[in-house]
Every structure is written in C-alpha cells, then in structure tokens.
Amino acid sequence: MTQAMVEGWLAGGISPDRFTAYHPTRKQAAHGIAMTNRLEVGTYDTVLLGIKPQMLPELAPQVAPLATGSVTVLSVLAGITLDGLAVHFPNASGVVRLMPNLACGVRKSPIALIGRGMGEPLADDVRQKLTQLAAVLGSAEWIADEGQFDLVTALAGSGPGFTYRFIDALARAAAQLGLPDDQARRLSLAMVEGAVALAAASDVSPADLAARVASPGGMTQRGLDVLDDDDALLSLLTRTLRETRDRGEEMGRTRP
Incomplete structure (x- = not known):
C-alpha cells in the first residue's frame, strides 16, 4: 500500500x-x-x-x-x-x-x-x-x-475488492449465458469504467442515472427489477459492509 x-x-x-x-x-x-x-x-x-x-x-x-x-x-x-x-x-x-x-x-x-x-x-x-x-x-x-x-475502511478501503468481484461476476454471468469468456471480461470491464466515469462527472445521483438508463417495461428495467426485488442488492451490500466493519473492530480489540 x-x-x-x-x-x-x-x-x-x-x-x-x-x-x-x-x-x-x-x-x-x-x-x-x-x-x-x-x-x-x-x-x-x-x-x-x-x-x-x-x-x-x-x-x-x-x-x-x-x-x-x-x-x-x-x-x-x-x-x-x-x-x-x-x-x-x-x-x-x-x-x-x-x-x-x-x-x-x-x-x-x-x-x-x-x-x-x-x-x-x-x-x-x-x-x-x-x-x-x-x-x-x-x-x-x-x-x-x-x-x-x-x-x-470497509467502504473506501475494502470497496475495490467488492467492485472487482462484481465485475468478475458480471463477466462470468455473461459467459454462462453464452458469450466467450475473454469477450465477456472485456465488455464488463469497459462498461464499468464508462459507467463510473459518467457517474463521477454527473451532477445527478447514481440512483437517478439508473432511472435514466431504464425505460418503463424495457430490458434494463427488467434487470433492475431483479436487483431491487426485496432490496436484494441493498441487503447483500449492507451485510458485506457490516461484516467487513465488524472484522475491523475485532482486529482493533486484539491489538495494542
């Protein structure tokens, strides 16, 4: 580091x-x-x-x-x-x-x-x-x-690890659905790079950007419905950050 x-x-x-x-x-x-x-x-x-x-x-x-x-x-x-x-x-x-x-x-x-x-x-x-x-x-x-x-630390320090896992999961999912592995990796990485650059340069929130990408009843909205069902993505990431934070607190209690 x-x-x-x-x-x-x-x-x-x-x-x-x-x-x-x-x-x-x-x-x-x-x-x-x-x-x-x-x-x-x-x-x-x-x-x-x-x-x-x-x-x-x-x-x-x-x-x-x-x-x-x-x-x-x-x-x-x-x-x-x-x-x-x-x-x-x-x-x-x-x-x-x-x-x-x-x-x-x-x-x-x-x-x-x-x-x-x-x-x-x-x-x-x-x-x-x-x-x-x-x-x-x-x-x-x-x-x-x-x-x-x-x-x-869990969000900003460990977050890249979670982001890399997300990119990898996108590529693996696309590969399982039929894309060649190397092409799925390239497309996933390029997509995330562009999406992050746009979000960083935008004056609206990521949530609003997601809404702008999606059309009612369209392809993107169908995928967002899966992520949003029972707050599945939010619940998963809340648990991820909680476990990471709690591990940091545990480490602190055992160190001088």
Whole structure:
C-alpha cells in the first residue's frame, strides 16, 4: 500500500527527494528514492507507518526516536487506534490514521483521515498539509468520529475488492449465458469504467442515472427489477459492509 501511495505522490509531481524509505535489508528503492537500512533521527516532518499491524509493538521503539518534536505520525495500519498510536509515539506532534486503497497509485483513491495532537486537536497547519498531501492521491475525507473509521475502511478501503468481484461476476454471468469468456471480461470491464466515469462527472445521483438508463417495461428495467426485488442488492451490500466493519473492530480489540 505504501508503495502505491508513493507512486501516486511521484505521479502527482512530488519530488523523490522528499522521501526516505526504510527497510532492514533492501538496498535500493524505486524511482530514485533514498533508501536506508538504519532508523536514524533526521530532518523529517512526517513518519508514515506501512508495516503489518502486529509488528507495531516490536518496531515502535525503534521508530519512536524519529517521531519527536514537530514530526507527525501517519498510519495505514488497520485496527490500530489513535490511542494506540499515541501510546507508542508519545513525543510526536500528532498521530493520524489514513486509509487509502490501491487506486492511490493512479491517483484515484478516496483517502479517509482522522487525527489528533497530543492532548489537543491536530494543528490547523498540519491538517491542511495532510489534506493537500492526501488530495494528490485522489480525494481527502476527514472523519469526525473514530468509531466510524472501520465502516469507512470497509467502504473506501475494502470497496475495490467488492467492485472487482462484481465485475468478475458480471463477466462470468455473461459467459454462462453464452458469450466467450475473454469477450465477456472485456465488455464488463469497459462498461464499468464508462459507467463510473459518467457517474463521477454527473451532477445527478447514481440512483437517478439508473432511472435514466431504464425505460418503463424495457430490458434494463427488467434487470433492475431483479436487483431491487426485496432490496436484494441493498441487503447483500449492507451485510458485506457490516461484516467487513465488524472484522475491523475485532482486529482493533486484539491489538495494542
């Protein structure tokens, strides 16, 4: 994920010399980014955590000396709360949870953020800087209630997985009904790409767009009737997001 984020930032015009990557064994980073095998205090303004959440207790003592003074800690670690980050990085100026998805590599990801300073709200200048940084990767959305962060993660972070499954299901359904597999995949992908682009550029809601596509008694309406029967699609996606959110909450309860 952090690699995709850096690729998005570079594609957005941020210079490679703004970054230093740490890895215990790797000797070289892509795109001319400086790589180090030693965690040493430097002139950083932000530390981005891109490790597996269960590794945080082991690695935090090594990272904490870097996160002091005016340094802000950014975390993409699922299940690690602001309280948990503050415990591990008590001398940072602030801690921020940031949740992108892999589309940040092509600068099309929604970026959810929530953060705080140590004992006070996040400084306005830090919030503004992080908003600008996140917006390079797509769009920035600050979340007011951390209790909603797992739901936001389920929607914006895990959502691409659900979307890919939907595209795959459309293609497989068309193939089962007689189209060649490769043609069904191409048509499904191209259709979704166009539909999303139109929805993003439109000044009306997706629900209204669906109504505009359908004619009374026509082909599209017959298909929509199947999806709408007993709110079948809505019920399925509500369950999907609920289960995903609840898993995030479970993970958070078992992590420091």
